[in-house]
Amino acid sequence: MTEPRAIAGQAAEERALAHLEARGLTLVTRNFRCRLGEIDLVMLHRGTLVFVEVRSRKSSRFASAAESVDLRKQRKLARAAGFFLLRRRAFRHHPVRFDVVALDGPSPARYAIQWVRDAFRPGGL
Numbered sequence: 001m002t003e004p005r006a007i008a009g010q011a012a013e014e015r016a017l018a019h020l021e022a023r024g025l026t027l028v029t030r031n032f033r034c035r036l037g038e039i040d041l042v043m044l045h046r047g048t049l050v051f052v053e054v055r056s057r058k059s060s061r062f063a064s065a066a067e068s069v070d071l072r073k074q075r076k077l078a079r080a081a082g083f084f085l086l087r088r089r090a091f092r093h094h095p096v097r098f099d100v101v102a103l104d105g106p107s108p109a110r111y112a113i114q115w116v117r118d119a120f121r122p123g124g125l
Helices: 004-021 071-087
Strands: 026-034 037-045 048-057 096-104 112-120
Touching (some): 004 026, 004 037, 004 048, 004 112, 048 071, 071 096
Parallel strands (some): 048 096
Antiparallel strands (some): 026 037, 037 048, 096 112
16 A cells, blocks of 8 residues: 555656656656665756756745755765766766755645756765
């Protein structure tokens, strides 16, 4: 049985993917998992490989969805991206970017979407 939180997360990811594709990005893969972490979406945008973290929040009482991508999460994403580049050599020479798609609102149908391009820049990539 799938938990409601997982269903909401999947719905948020679907909304984020549709939002990005409508703006010209092309999906490479989704939910890339390795021992170092997971990357929600890997996309191409005008020759740049884009690693996308999708975050959704019903309430911004403690932090908005975008603000929830803290330094610890950024480091985890950067390590997973490095592993992705080791495994998928065809993308090794592409410039890379880390984006966040933040969805805030009471339900997936009523999310306000914020696309933060180049949200952070980890060292070494």
